[in-house]
Structure formats: structure tokens, C-alpha cells
Amino acid sequence: MKVALRTLAGVALLLSLPVMHGQATPHKPRHVTPDHPVLAIQDTETTAQRDARMQWWREARFGMFIHWGLYSIPAGVWNGKPVLGIGEWIMNNGSIPVADYEALTPKFNPTGFSAHDIVALAKSAGMKYIVITAKHHDGFAMFDSKANSFNIVDATPFKRDPLRELADECRKQGIKLGFYYSQDQDWTAPGGAALKTNNHDLPNHHWDPAQDGDFDAYLHTKAIPQIKELLTNYGEFPSILWFDTPTPDMTGPRAAEIVALLNQHPNLVWNNRLGGGYKGDTETPEQTIPPQGYPGRDWESCMTINRTWGFVSYDKMFKSTETLLRNLIDISSKGGNYLLNVGPDANGIIPAPEADRLRQMGAWLAVNGEAIYNTQPTLFGAEDGAYSETVKDAQGKPTFVPAWNWRSTTRPDKIYIEIFNWPPDGAFHLDKVPRTVSGAYLLGDPAHKPLKVATTAAGVDIQLPNHALDPIATVLVLMTPSASQQ
Ligand code: GLC
Numbered sequence: 001m002k003v004a005l006r007t008l009a010g011v012a013l014l015l016s017l018p019v020m021h022g023q024a025t026p027h028k029p030r031h032v033t034p035d036h037p038v039l040a041i042q043d044t045e046t047t048a049q050r051d052a053r054m055q056w057w058r059e060a061r062f063g064m065f066i067h068w069g070l071y072s073i074p075a076g077v078w079n080g081k082p083v084l085g086i087g088e089w090i091m092n093n094g095s096i097p098v099a100d101y102e103a104l105t106p107k108f109n110p111t112g113f114s115a116h117d118i119v120a121l122a123k124s125a126g127m128k129y130i131v132i133t134a135k136h137h138d139g140f141a142m143f144d145s146k147a148n149s150f151n152i153v154d155a156t157p158f159k160r161d162p163l164r165e166l167a168d169e170c171r172k173q174g175i176k177l178g179f180y181y182s183q184d185q186d187w188t189a190p191g192g193a194a195l196k197t198n199n200h201d202l203p204n205h206h207w208d209p210a211q212d213g214d215f216d217a218y219l220h221t222k223a224i225p226q227i228k229e230l231l232t233n234y235g236e237f238p239s240i241l242w243f244d245t246p247t248p249d250m251t252g253p254r255a256a257e258i259v260a261l262l263n264q265h266p267n268l269v270w271n272n273r274l275g276g277g278y279k280g281d282t283e284t285p286e287q288t289i290p291p292q293g294y295p296g297r298d299w300e301s302c303m304t305i306n307r308t309w310g311f312v313s314y315d316k317m318f319k320s321t322e323t324l325l326r327n328l329i330d331i332s333s334k335g336g337n338y339l340l341n342v343g344p345d346a347n348g349i350i351p352a353p354e355a356d357r358l359r360q361m362g363a364w365l366a367v368n369g370e371a372i373y374n375t376q377p378t379l380f381g382a383e384d385g386a387y388s389e390t391v392k393d394a395q396g397k398p399t400f401v402p403a404w405n406w407r408s409t410t411r412p413d414k415i416y417i418e419i420f421n422w423p424p425d426g427a428f429h430l431d432k433v434p435r436t437v438s439g440a441y442l443l444g445d446p447a448h449k450p451l452k453v454a455t456t457a458a459g460v461d462i463q464l465p466n467h468a469l470d471p472i473a474t475v476l477v478l479m480t481p482s483a484s485q486q
Contacts, residue, residue, distance in 0.1 A: 037256035040278055041263060054281065054298055056176065057240075057269050059374035060128035061332050062365075064358075065180075065302055065341035066118070067133050067309035068162075070104045070140045073346045076312035085197075087310030087343060091138050091187050092197050098188050098210040101138065105155040113158075113348025115165035119173045121350065125358035126365030128373075129176035131242050131339060134163060134230055136180070136310075137195075139188035139222075144233075147225035150188060162348075167234040178240025179230050183223050183258065184247040184275065187211060191218035193247040215249045219257075227258060231265055241268060246275025271300070282337075289327060291384060291400040293334030293377065300337040303327065305354045311343035318353045321360040322472045326404065328361065328372065329418045329473055333407035334384070335377035364472060367444050371416035371475045375409040379434050383407060416443070417476040419468065426464040428476065433460045435480035443475035451476075 036043055045053065071088045078094045085093040091101045122130050135141045141151035144161040153159055163179065170177040186192025190213025196205040206212055230238060241262065255276025262268055272280040283299035293299060305324065306315045328338045342350045342358070365372060378384075385402035393399045405421040415435065419428070437455060440462050441448040452463040460478075468474040 035252065035277060036259070037253050038259045038263070040259045040280075041266060042279065042281060053267060054269065057129075057282075057337070058298065060176070061337050061372050061374075062125075062127050062328060063129040063131060063178075063300075063337060063339045064122040064125070064127045065131050065309070065339045066344065067136070067180075067311075067341060068344045068348070069133055069136050069138060069142055069310065070101070070108055071136070071138060072110075072311040072344060073104050073107055075346065076308070076314060082314065087308040087312040087315075088133075088136050088138070089197070090310075092194065092200070092207075095198055095200070095207040097208045102150065102155075102188060105140075105150075106157065108152070108156040108346065109158045110344075110346060110348030111158070113160075113162060113165075113344070115162065115169040118344075118350065119166065119169040119175055121355055121358060122175055123173055123362075125362040126369060126372075127175070127340075127358075129178060129239065130166065130170065131178040131180055131240055132163065132166060134179040134181050135186075135226060137182045137185035137187055137245070139182075139186040139192060141226060143230070145226055145229055147229060148189070148222050163230075163234060167237045170237065171235065176239040177234070177237040178242055178269075179238045180242040180244065181223075181227060181230060182245065183227070183243050184250050185245050186218060186222065189213075189218050189222050191215045192222075193218075193249045195245055195247065216254070219254060224257060224261070227261055231261060231268075239267070239269060241270040243271055243273040243275075243280075246273055250275030252276045289331055289336075290334070291387075291402070292381075293331075293336050295335075298337075299335075300339050301327075301331050302339040302341065304341045304343075305357060309341050309343060311345045311351070313345075316353070318357065321357045324357055325361050325364055325472050326407075326420060329407050329409075330384075330402075332372050332375060333378045333409050333418070364470065367470075368418075368473070368475045371409050371418060371443060371477075375411055375416065377410065378408040379410055379415065380408050380430075380432075413479065413481050415478040415480055417478065418473045419464075419476060420473055422468040422474065423464065426466050428462045428464050429459055430462075431459045433478070433480075435478075437478045438481055439479040441477050441479075442469055443477050444469040448477075453478075 067088050071090050074090050076082055076087050078090060083090045083094040134143055139150060143163040144153040145151040149155060153161055167177055184193040185195060187194055194205040200207045255274050255278050259278060262270055270280045271282045271284050273284060274280055281298055283294045283297050285301045287303055289301050305319055306317045308315050331338045342354045344350050383406055385400060387398040388401050391399045406417050406419045409416045437453055437460050440451040440453050454461045
């Protein structure tokens, strides 16, 4: 009897497991998290299987985030008044009634939208993947959804599916495509969740009775059917599902229903924002770069070029190309990915200041990409900066003071030093180099002219030319042939 029960339990477990990758390996799953009603792929796959699944994503390092939707029409202004806050939150920040917000649809006809141009821009920027908002918190679907008619094909004069056009172009141009989906927050669907702003009070932080309803009804009639559509209607895409703002509504059992869907797509990479106790694949620090990254976890810092994700007509606070590139280098040196956002306007055009900066980043990567893509984190660490003895943050913890002289990334036989602050006399010193340096050159020097290298007990000294090749970052390559190559 007991044996029968055990095999029954065994069979049940097998049935709920995600489709295993490739060959059956003897390796035990990395770990099993008992409190997951449905085991996710992260709970069952072996380290080798995970490494295979995450490989493209880890090598990519740099992606484009696209926040685009109905909110691109008001662009931060409602009834002639600016609504402060990030553009895609205008409905919540402005307490805009559902009917008034839905009345935007007849005005949404972005004929300037070109999937070809957007994918080509991402490619010219050196980005390897794109994540676009399929549905944001406002509940409007930027794709052809049979599950709900509040979408760009059924409700607007545009009548085209930008996700399909992007999928076709990404396939053509060799870029991976992912979808952002607001699984909990939905400010137009009855029962959808809402995070609090203004005086939007409990029990559900709604500001219009039309938003009231049952969360399970919202989940089963809109969110889950739409996630199914996104997972099945775009060929091999999405490569990534990017969830956001999990709320207490997303309990373990509810999240498990979504995980059961995700398990049917074993190559999918999904983030840590589903909720219900599921950690997903990637940590997602927002608008910040963690001082030491997330050792042992895959992570992706998502950031705006100005201060908003969705287009806001008066937000001209665009970061410099220098800041954006040094962020990418800093993040890569800590083993993370950079998901950099663009906010197309109501006509589907990416603002020129954003496009220009991306092209300039691409120009640098065209010369120095070897020091970014498919590299490992720094072997040093002190170059990042240090925790201040005196300055404390709001929680009273020492604040981290970053240093911006140089960063480092690594390959098995090379160490890359991305120099921001060029030493006045060209003399560059490294205290402790954990490998034997057999030679050095500048990556941006087509001739790779050998530089003078001196290794002493005090460290390694490299004589650089007097001037940097690139004021934003010049890459010094230290050749460190492994023992077998020497
Ligand atoms: C936050 C914002 C959301 C944005 C996301 C991007 O969660 O609420 O609007 O899409 O960050 O990371």
C-alpha cells in the first residue's frame, strides 16, 4: 500500500514538473522550494540546465526597455495641467476615471511606428534584446487580444499589432524579444489591483467605483488568458516575461496558476516580480546599480534615460551618454545586465535625445564590445568605491560612495580595464593582479600596439599613451594566458 502511495506521489510530482531541458542529467535539481504549490523551473532544474537556459541572457548584457501605450498621448498632461510623476502612471497619479481614460483610444493612431526602425536602433546601440510593455498598469493591451477588447487592434484606429511587427523584425534582425506584463495592477479592469497614490484608500486603493470587482475574476478572465496569448501567439517569442509590482493579491496559489503556464515554455527567462513567493530568474534593481551587484544571482538594472518610463513631453532631463555608458560598464563589471528604457511618443517615435544617446553607446560598443558581452565580473573590486565612514543613509546604514576611475571585466585569458579617468602621465598602476600579465594593449587601437608592462612586488605598471582614445572610457587589455596557453 505505502509503496503504491509513494509511486502515486512520484507520478503527481513528475506531472507538475516543467518540461526538463535536453538530456536527463544525473545532477540533482538545484533546490526544491516546498511552499510553491506548483514547482517552477528554478525549483527543479540543475545548475547545468540553468546555465544553458540563461546563457544567451548572461552574454547579452544590454537590452532595450520600451514603455509605450495610451499614456503616451497625454504625455504627462491632463486637462491642460501637468500631472507629476512617471508618465505611465498618469491615470493613477491624476485619479483619472476609467471612462475618461478609455476615451483616449480613438485618439491613438501611431502611424509613425516602425518596428524595423526601432529594432534597427536597438541593434545599432549594441543591444541584444528588447522588452516592450504588452500591458501596463492602465490595463490597455498593446497587442491583438481576444481575451479583452481594450486593446490596440480592437479599440483604436491603428488596428495593427505592434508586438507582431516587432516579433517579425526581431526574428529578421537577430534580436531577442520579451514582453512586460502588469499581472496584478490593472486600473481599468474591474477587480484589478492598484498600488496606492494620493488619497486612494483601502480596501483596494481604487479611485473610481468602475474599478471595483473581484481580483480572481480579473485574473481568470483577463490576466491569465492574456499571458497565455502572449506566450503562444508570437512564435519563439517571448524570450523574456517581465512582471511588475506584485501586490498582496498575488498569493502563492494564484501565482502558481501563472507558473504552470510558464513551465510550458522551458526557455523563457522571467523576473522576480511575479509575487506569491516565486523568485524567478532575475533580480531587478530599478533606477539604481547595487554597489556589489547580486553575487550568485542573475540581475538586471532597469533605468530610464530621462526620469520617466512612459513618454512625458516636458521631461528633458536626459542623462549624458557618458553616464549611460559608464553605467553599462559598471553593471557589466558586477556581472549584471542593463535594461535601458525608451518612451516612444503618441506617434510611435522614440524621442531624438534618447535615440542619439543609444547610437553613441553603440559606436563605443562597436569598438569595445569585446570588453562587455559574454564577460565575467571584475577580479578586483576596490575600484567600485567604498562605504563611507561618516555619511549614513535613511536607515542609518553607511552609504556607498562609488569611485569612477576605472572598472574591470574578465575573460579566461584577458583582463579588461575600462579607464574613465586617464592618468595624467599615462602611468597606470594596479596593486594586486590575480594573474600573470604577459602583455597589454588598447582595445581601441586597431594595431593593438604593445604597451610597456612592468611586474614587481608592488604590482603591475603599464605605460599608457598620454591621451585617452575615448574620453568616456578607454579599454586597456591585459593578456593573461592561462597556464596551458603559456
Ligand atoms: C515601476 C513602475 C512602472 C515601471 C517599472 C519599470 O514598477 O511602477 O511603471 O514600468 O517600474 O521597472
